[in-house]
Amino acid sequence: MVNVYADEAIISSSSATVTKEEYQQLLDVMFTPEQRADIFANERKLRELLADVYVSKVLANQAKAQGLDKTKEFKLRQEYDTERLLSQSMLEKAVDEVKKPNFETAAREKYLANKEQFKVPEQVHAEHILIATGNVRDENEAKARAEDVYKKALKTPEAFKKLAQEYSDDPSVKNNSGDLGFFSKDKMVKPFADAAFTLKAGQISSPVKTQFGYHIIHLVEKKAAGQQTFDEVKEPLIEQAKADFMGDIRRQKVESIRAASDVKFNPDALRTFIEKNVEKK
Structure with a gap:
């Protein structure tokens, strides 16, 4: 068979080298065809794995240079790893x-x-704006702010996401603009879930109080149980x-293997083994 790689190095230094052939062999041995396909579809993952292989080779070469592969401990671990x-x-x-x-x-x-x-329970797709209480602002201030935002949302429901970006205290708003996606009733705290599942598509709730603060909820759509x-x-x-x-x-x-007829267990030997190790402490 012709070596299509001709041992061309992918990564090298004075300390270690990983060739295309070596890397291919490792991938073939360590991963299933499906896993390899996933790795090759993600260059970042391929690079990270290559870096791990290279670092392992460098450390292994350093260990050999210091004679660590000649120690009794290493040989025992090597024997155990081989058996495993x-x-x-x-x-x-x-x-x-x-x-x-x-x-x-x-x-x-x-x-x-x-x-x-x-079975899939009923789900709703909702957006929300959180006006937080507690350390952020007191109860009265939060309620008044929530009422004000609610009135703005009623006037321009099509701008709900923009209002969420401007007013919501939910940290995730930076990434989702208040959009919670689909969720079932058991995934949210009860007051929030009760309000969301009562709404019809397109409706906006008046401020709903939970332990997090006040929520203005916009129901995007419902998905029946199925x-x-x-x-x-x-x-x-x-x-x-x-x-x-x-x-x-x-x-x-x-x-x-455990139940084979020729297997003999010596409890006395195990007991003395335990006792001797306990004495060492």
């Missing part, structure tokens, strides 16, 4: 060798058996079915 990686590889092999079920069928069965989980279709939730359900299947296979492999 090999055990993971064995579990992955066990999953690969098992015939896979139809994950979409499994996902559909889960959906049909748990349709209640996929049921998510299987197609709407299919992809995450399929991914969950795959994860559950692989987890079951791994657990079965581990349990078969």
Whole structure:
């Protein structure tokens, strides 16, 4: 096979070098095809990962130069890490060798058996202006200010976002201009939710008092309660079915090892081991 990269360096210094071939091999080993596609679609993520690889190589070279790879502690950790990686590889092999079920069928069965989980409550899309109380201003001042802003909103409802930018004390107004998007009733404090869900699309509430202050609410639209279709939730359900299947296979492999007939546990040895370590303290 022709080496298309010819070991061209992506990042290098007098301390370490990472070549295209090395980086490709690492990505191939460490990530699934889906994960690699996500990484390659985001150059920033690719650069950050490359920087991590480079720094690791520099530190590893420094450690070798100081003989840290020759210490007893390092060799024990290296042996443990090797066994851990090999055990993971064995579990992955066990999953690969098992015939896979139809994950979409499994996902559909889960959906049909748990349709209640996929009900969507009534939601509203609202904007708000917060006139805060407490350290910002006293109760009377806040109420008067809220009433004034409410009158302005009634006169020019189409300018509600501009009013929010000018008057709202909600810190998020800088990013959303008071737009809260869609939310269900349980996501907001009760006085606010009760008022928002009472409004009709286009209506603006008089000031609503909560523990945060006074809110002027503009209802943009309502979305009736409903049921998510299987197609709407299919992809995450399929991914969950795959994860559950692989987890079951791994657990079965581990349990078969633990339950093997030739496994002998010596409680006395464990007890003396504990006692000796307690004495060291």
